[in-house]
Amino acid sequence: MIELNPMVIFIAAIFTNNMILSNFLGMCSFVAVSKEINTSLGLGQAVTFVLAGTSIINYLVYHHILVPYNLEFLRFIIFIISIAAFVQLIEMIMEKYIPNLYYALGIFLPLITVNCAILGVSLFMIIREYSFLQSFAFAVGSGIGWTMAIVALAGIRQRLKRATVPKGLEGPGITLIVTGLMAMAFIGFSGIVQIQ
Amino acid sequence: MNTIIISTASITVITAIFAVLLTIADRTIGNYGQVKLTINEEKEYTVDGGSSLLSTLISEKIFIPSACGGKGTCGYCKVQIHDGGGPVLATELPFLSQEELDDHVRLSCQCKVKQDIKIEIPDELFNVKEFEATVESIEVLTDTIKKLRFRLPEGEEISFKPGQYVQLKAPLYEGNDEEVYRAYSIASSPTEKTHLELIIGFVPEGIATTYVHHHLEEGDKVTINGPFGDFYYQDTDAEMIMVATGTGVAPILSLLNYMKDNDIKRKARFYFGAKTPDDLFMLDYFKHLEETLYDFKFVPTLSRIKDDDTSWSGEKGRVNNAIDKLLEENDNQEAYLCGNEQMIDSVVKSLTNKGVKEEKIYYDKF
Numbered sequence: 001m002i003e004l005n006p007m008v009i010f011i012a013a014i015f016t017n018n019m020i021l022s023n024f025l026g027m028c029s030f031v032a033v034s035k036e037i038n039t040s041l042g043l044g045q046a047v048t049f050v051l052a053g054t055s056i057i058n059y060l061v062y063h064h065i066l067v068p069y070n071l072e073f074l075r076f077i078i079f080i081i082s083i084a085a086f087v088q089l090i091e092m093i094m095e096k097y098i099p100n101l102y103y104a105l106g107i108f109l110p111l112i113t114v115n116c117a118i119l120g121v122s123l124f125m126i127i128r129e130y131s132f133l134q135s136f137a138f139a140v141g142s143g144i145g146w147t148m149a150i151v152a153l154a155g156i157r158q159r160l161k162r163a164t165v166p167k168g169l170e171g172p173g174i175t176l177i178v179t180g181l182m183a184m185a186f187i188g189f190s191g192i193v194q195i196q
Numbered sequence: 197m198n199t200i201i202i203s204t205a206s207i208t209v210i211t212a213i214f215a216v217l218l219t220i221a222d223r224t225i226g227n228y229g230q231v232k233l234t235i236n237e238e239k240e241y242t243v244d245g246g247s248s249l250l251s252t253l254i255s256e257k258i259f260i261p262s263a264c265g266g267k268g269t270c271g272y273c274k275v276q277i278h279d280g281g282g283p284v285l286a287t288e289l290p291f292l293s294q295e296e297l298d299d300h301v302r303l304s305c306q307c308k309v310k311q312d313i314k315i316e317i318p319d320e321l322f323n324v325k326e327f328e329a330t331v332e333s334i335e336v337l338t339d340t341i342k343k344l345r346f347r348l349p350e351g352e353e354i355s356f357k358p359g360q361y362v363q364l365k366a367p368l369y370e371g372n373d374e375e376v377y378r379a380y381s382i383a384s385s386p387t388e389k390t391h392l393e394l395i396i397g398f399v400p401e402g403i404a405t406t407y408v409h410h411h412l413e414e415g416d417k418v419t420i421n422g423p424f425g426d427f428y429y430q431d432t433d434a435e436m437i438m439v440a441t442g443t444g445v446a447p448i449l450s451l452l453n454y455m456k457d458n459d460i461k462r463k464a465r466f467y468f469g470a471k472t473p474d475d476l477f478m479l480d481y482f483k484h485l486e487e488t489l490y491d492f493k494f495v496p497t498l499s500r501i502k503d504d505d506t507s508w509s510g511e512k513g514r515v516n517n518a519i520d521k522l523l524e525e526n527d528n529q530e531a532y533l534c535g536n537e538q539m540i541d542s543v544v545k546s547l548t549n550k551g552v553k554e555e556k557i558y559y560d561k562f
Contacts, residue, residue: 065206074203078210085214092225095310103283 006137008193009130013141015189019117020149021182026117030150031175033111040154042101043112044147048140050090050112051121054083055139058122059132079122087113117146128195153178232312236319249275249304249315259324259421260317261363263377266305273304280313326421327352329392331414337477340398341443342409343383345391346420353389354422356382358429358454359447359532359560362392362422366404369411378404381534381560382423383446385453392420395446427560429454430530434556436464437523437531439515439543444534445478447560451532452485452492461490465523469515469539471500473508495522515539516546525551533559 019025026047034040058079066072091109094102102109112118121142125135156178165174228245233252235241243252250266250273253259264270271291277300284292288303304315329346337343348354356362363377384393399405412418429451438448448466455462470476475498482494497511497518511518516539529552533540540559547557 061210065210069202069206071203071206074207077207081207081211081214085218088218089221092221095308096225096228099282099310103285 004134004195006133009134009195010137010141012193012195013138014145014148016193017195018145018149018186019120019142020146021186023120025120026115026146029111029115031172034150034154034157037151037154037158040150044150046109047112047115047146048143050087051118051139051143054086054118055121055125055135057082057086059135062126075126079119083118084113152182228310231309234314236316243309245309247309249307249309252309253304258321259326260304260321261424262305265375268303268306271303274301275304276300276316277302277307278314278316280311281307323355324422324424326419328417329420331412331416331418334414338475341395341477343393343395345393348390354392355389356386356423358386358450359427360423360425362420364404365419366407369407372403376403381447383449385450385457387457395443397443427558432530433462434528434530435526436462437529438464438466439533441469441515441535441539447534448532456485456489463491465493465495467515467518468496470498472498516542519543519546523550530556533557537561
């Protein structure tokens with residue numbers, strides 16, 4: 001494997017390997033919480049933060065606990081547990097010290113626990129055999145990419161409110177179509193850098 | 197074999213580490229210390245912060261009506277928060293009107309107590325208590341309606357206004373995996389402070405009614421809290437027009453029992469609407485009340501009986517038809533209605549046609 005510069009991974013994670021638009025991970029909160037730009041920006045920040053935190057924890061847990069004892073096959077369950085615990089912790093801290101953000105995200109924070117983008121990032125960094133720095137850059141980049149995608153979608157959806165959408169397509173239906181179109185547009189970035 | 201043991205052990209250990217960390221966090225970060233809860237600007241409580249307002253109030257023995265148990269799905273647990281509630285959450289918005297938002301009404305189950313908080317609740321909620329009552333007897337009234345008599349715990353009393361309701365907790369049972377509270381009007385007289393009677397109809401697939409009809413037996417214990425409700429006896433000298441269908445008879449019975457116990461001398465008419473003779477119940481008791489009360493007439497009326505059926509000598513047709521036909525106009529009347537929405541809407545129309553003032557019509561829709 002070619003040793004990639006963490007910066008390259010960072011850029012690639014935002015544009016060419018965007019978690020939502022090229023891997024379609026983290027769709028549930030992407031569709032559910034993209035009605036308003038402010039809320040989705042907050043959720044995006046939370047996802048970025050949780051991604052950065054869990055990638056560090058999961059990297060350490062994987063390389064210092066699971067690998068030495070040949071327990072790599074447990075990574076799915078261990079990663080999920082550590083993500084869940086981390087989100088709980090963040091929720092408590094946010095509620096106490098950053099109440100404004102907590103009120104904006106309050107009910108959505110638990111959604112992050114089951115956000116597959118987060119588990120996805122932890123698994124990708126193991127599968128692609130990233131170093132610690134590469135993993136961290138990949139996680140932060142994925143978070144920013146995810147935020148960018150959800151904020152863009154929220155902007156489109158705010159405009160869609162004034163459009164006449166066929167009844168059967170209202171809500172999630174038209175959102176998925178819009179997401180598909182955005183994903184196609186993002187193919188245009190694929191020439192910049194490539195990972196995997 | 198070794199792999200199984202090692203993997204089980206390592207998952208256990210890692211989970212345990214996280215659990216310990218979270219517990220520590222809960223004790224330190226999640227600890228909001230003691231905060232001051234002020235209710236109606238007069239009562240002050242010092243409570244532990246960190247949990248929802250609804251559960252904080254319950255731990256102070258103040259019971260706010262709530263049917264869903266704090267999940268934010270019923271919208272009953274509304275209170276006015278003047279100070280310290282934080283912004284309205286997205287989970288509350290579907291249940292609050294613009295007027296309520298302007299009045300700082302919130303759902304107490306969604307709002308967390310994290311700082312000194314000032315709230316306003318109706319005074320009568322202070323009177324609400326929770327009881328671990330025992331089922332003393334169950335009487336079958338019709339195919340689908342049962343009357344239950346509960347004995348309150350030794351030394352405890354309930355004081356309520358005739359017409360009010362209590363909430364009965366349906367616990368977990370086979371086929372039901374959530375605890376819910378359901379409201380039932382009290383049928384007994386408030387003079388009897390140590391017992392309660394409820395009339396409960398069976399609703400197919402109803403969580404609480406299935407529990408009452410299929411699981412509850414004499415001697416069982418149930419959780420009841422109350423009283424609640426703004427449908428109750430008005431202390432005036434007006435002529436009383438009472439109308440009920442089905443289990444709506446319960447609050448009317450409470451009114452009549454109260455009048456009997458206190459020897460109240462008021463003119464009263466009770467129109468009991470049902471479909472067939474089988475749906476009527478407690479006829480003997482109403483006969484007895486006709487004899488004992490000062491000026492009481494019981495008017496059962498059946499809607500599904502043929503015009504040429506000679507076995508039924510009472511009124512025929514819907515209960516509003518009976519009112520159209522029998523009610524004498526009088527400028528000093530008040531009405532107590534209890535039953536389903538259509539019945540109440542049509543009876544209100546009949547009554548206002550007869551000149552009964554709308555603000556003198558009290559009703560309990562269910």
